[in-house]
Amino acid sequence: MWIEIAHFATIIALLLLLVQTIAPIVGVGLGRPVWIRVARQASFTTAFLLTLAIVGVVVSFLNHDFSVKYVAEHASRSLPLFYLTTALWGGHEGSLLFWAWLMALFSALAVAWHWSTHPRSIPWVLSILGALGFGFLVLVLFLSSPFERLAEPPFDGRDLNPLLQDPGMVFHPPFLYMGYVGFAIPFAFAIAALINGRITDEWILATRRWTLFSWAMLTTGIVFGAYWAYYELGWGGYWAWDPVENASFMPWLVGTALIHSVMVQERRRMFKTWNLFLIITTFALSLLGTFLVRSGVLSSVHAFASDPGRGVTILIFMAVVLLFSFGLLVLRADRLRGEVHLESPFSMEAAFLFNNLFLVIAGLTVLLGTLYPLAVETLGNAKVTVGAPYYNKVFIPIMLGILILMGLGPLLVWRGDKGSRLLRTLMLPVVSGIAGMGLAFLVFAIDHPYGVATVGLAFFVIHAHGLDFIQGIRKRMVNAKEGPIQAGMTLIGRNKRRYGGFLVHFGVLMMAAGFVGSGLFQEEKNLVMAQGDFVVIGPWRLEFEKLVEIEGNNWKAQEAIIQVNGPAGKLTLHPQKRVYRDHQMPTTEAAIFSGLREDLYIVLGDPVTDTTWAFRVYRNPLVSWIWNGSGLMALGILWALMQGRRPVKTRE
Numbered sequence: 001m002w003i004e005i006a007h008f009a010t011i012i013a014l015l016l017l018l019v020q021t022i023a024p025i026v027g028v029g030l031g032r033p034v035w036i037r038v039a040r041q042a043s044f045t046t047a048f049l050l051t052l053a054i055v056g057v058v059v060s061f062l063n064h065d066f067s068v069k070y071v072a073e074h075a076s077r078s079l080p081l082f083y084l085t086t087a088l089w090g091g092h093e094g095s096l097l098f099w100a101w102l103m104a105l106f107s108a109l110a111v112a113w114h115w116s117t118h119p120r121s122i123p124w125v126l127s128i129l130g131a132l133g134f135g136f137l138v139l140v141l142f143l144s145s146p147f148e149r150l151a152e153p154p155f156d157g158r159d160l161n162p163l164l165q166d167p168g169m170v171f172h173p174p175f176l177y178m179g180y181v182g183f184a185i186p187f188a189f190a191i192a193a194l195i196n197g198r199i200t201d202e203w204i205l206a207t208r209r210w211t212l213f214s215w216a217m218l219t220t221g222i223v224f225g226a227y228w229a230y231y232e233l234g235w236g237g238y239w240a241w242d243p244v245e246n247a248s249f250m251p252w253l254v255g256t257a258l259i260h261s262v263m264v265q266e267r268r269r270m271f272k273t274w275n276l277f278l279i280i281t282t283f284a285l286s287l288l289g290t291f292l293v294r295s296g297v298l299s300s301v302h303a304f305a306s307d308p309g310r311g312v313t314i315l316i317f318m319a320v321v322l323l324f325s326f327g328l329l330v331l332r333a334d335r336l337r338g339e340v341h342l343e344s345p346f347s348m349e350a351a352f353l354f355n356n357l358f359l360v361i362a363g364l365t366v367l368l369g370t371l372y373p374l375a376v377e378t379l380g381n382a383k384v385t386v387g388a389p390y391y392n393k394v395f396i397p398i399m400l401g402i403l404i405l406m407g408l409g410p411l412l413v414w415r416g417d418k419g420s421r422l423l424r425t426l427m428l429p430v431v432s433g434i435a436g437m438g439l440a441f442l443v444f445a446i447d448h449p450y451g452v453a454t455v456g457l458a459f460f461v462i463h464a465h466g467l468d469f470i471q472g473i474r475k476r477m478v479n480a481k482e483g484p485i486q487a488g489m490t491l492i493g494r495n496k497r498r499y500g501g502f503l504v505h506f507g508v509l510m511m512a513a514g515f516v517g518s519g520l521f522q523e524e525k526n527l528v529m530a531q532g533d534f535v536v537i538g539p540w541r542l543e544f545e546k547l548v549e550i551e552g553n554n555w556k557a558q559e560a561i562i563q564v565n566g567p568a569g570k571l572t573l574h575p576q577k578r579v580y581r582d583h584q585m586p587t588t589e590a591a592i593f594s595g596l597r598e599d600l601y602i603v604l605g606d607p608v609t610d611t612t613w614a615f616r617v618y619r620n621p622l623v624s625w626i627w628n629g630s631g632l633m634a635l636g637i638l639w640a641l642m643q644g645r646r647p648v649k650t651r652e
Helices: 001-032 033-062 069-072 079-089 094-116 124-144 169-183 185-198 202-232 243-268 272-295 308-331 348-380 389-412 418-442 449-479 484-494 497-522 621-639
Strands: 523-530 535-536 540-551 555-566 569-573 576-578 588-589 591-594 596-607 612-621
Touching: 001 033, 001 094, 001 124, 033 069, 033 079, 033 094, 033 124, 079 094, 079 169, 094 124, 094 169, 094 185, 094 535, 124 185, 169 185, 169 202, 169 243, 169 272, 185 272, 185 308, 202 243, 202 588, 202 621, 243 272, 243 348, 243 418, 272 308, 272 348, 272 449, 272 555, 348 389, 389 418, 389 449, 389 497, 418 449, 449 484, 449 497, 484 621, 497 612, 497 621, 523 535, 535 612, 540 612, 555 591, 569 591, 576 596, 596 621
Parallel strands: none
Antiparallel strands: 523 612, 535 540, 540 555, 555 569, 555 576, 576 588, 591 596, 596 612
8 A cells, every 4th residue: 555655656756847847948938937836836746745655665664565576675574673664775776766755855955945046047957856856766667666566475575685784884875865966956056057048156156055965975975884894894994996985986076176166166256167067077976876886787795786777777867967968068168268367376276276186087097997897898898807906006196185285275375375475384384294204204103105195294284274273363363352262263153164174174184094094004813713712913812702692683693702801901892793584695793892093803704613713803003083084074064064155255
């Protein structure tokens, strides 16, 4: 019953999306606003209907309705309630419905929010978002339906993929999808600007919060995925340059470039074409991410749903969106010529330009490494893999360049500065950077050039940001006659976007420290231990006390009891090897003690003899800095999102 309600609601939603796409075009053509109001109501009703569809599928899971094919393939009677609810996005069909629901929800919110403030853009925004939603619902209804009934329903389902029965994978996909779908709103406003010819700053100002929100969701989704890989996959790392990981990283890189680049257009009326190119590319890469994850063209531990036939359809859909968007951009090229040009290579806008180039090149690097194996396999019928050595060789120098620009940004001014003043400004941060490199080499015994450079650049960036903040306080103390504390609080409160960005930068530095620490100083031991054996790794002494068998709702596990003695005192860790009832694939549950300086990471392997077991033990320095740095980035974004819209000041 519920699945029929969901199915019917989705069919009606498809028809309403068609109305939402066509009615605004008719309304603008005939000069009849009533058609546009009809499209707005269609948008709101679609959001309601697709919410009903989502509820229908989730209730089918909760009711163990195995006559529904999608439920039978992704749930079982023993699946815990938490995972029954989130099994919605455990397969291709539910994921696409979830995608379409988010699209409808965000569209309705955007229309409600911008209806009165952007009357000229909103008809085209409605039409574009309607067309995108229509395309995804066609996939849902005709190629990937989660509403199919089975003629002979089984008593029990096949259960959810064991790797998905984890809190990390519960939160990872929704955040990624919110990021992907969120970029559709700025994309729609940008295309609307190209269509109606009002290619001003309006679309950027209207969608600044949408862009930040989408970027924050994508960031959170990527970090959740990395954290899940860290403790669930049992290889001691968190990022393996897996093609599906790369699929979410590419729009993140280009979206990061966009967040910086729009500031130049707001302040200096520059980069108009470039910003349009970036938002189109970011959204296209979001679609590409969906294609790579759901098509099955790439082999990956993260590709839980695959169907090459459906993937081709998504690819065609993406090609249509790309051709239309870039075609429109080319057609409007004459109207996009900038009135302002770069005046100095030592200016704020020049720093943003190089920042953008580095980020886009980084995105292209990842794109090449991701698609190259696919191209070779398709054209040459051979299999190749592109792994960490390629990415580390190309990507790390680019990231170091971005860190340099991150430090230079606060020290530069719009339109450039005199050379002598710039040298004076740079002197102390550069000295700090050199001191940081010396400290890294002499005190922390870091001898890898990348590690030394990263520490030095971290000192440079922190000093540059601190200098900017102190100079701001001094100016307020003189101009507003405020004390230093009040001046600092006023600065942070009035410039939420700027100082939110500073927090994000500090989060990036913390993450960079985590990457360097865990990448250069990881220590690993592969062992075979019997009960009572012990091993020493760094300051830790580990003793294998015993092995026990435990059982969960739908799994059994062998769990090692490891007594640990080290810097954190005495601990007991419990690495497990699980086998789920309806799956033969064993999964690892690493036991991790996470500290500020390092993580102790233990993985239980296979039995070697009747009395001995294989273990892998890792010391991972500074991994917790990666997770804490991402938290700091989230705080920075939240603070920046609280910035209200202010009149744009220019010096022209």
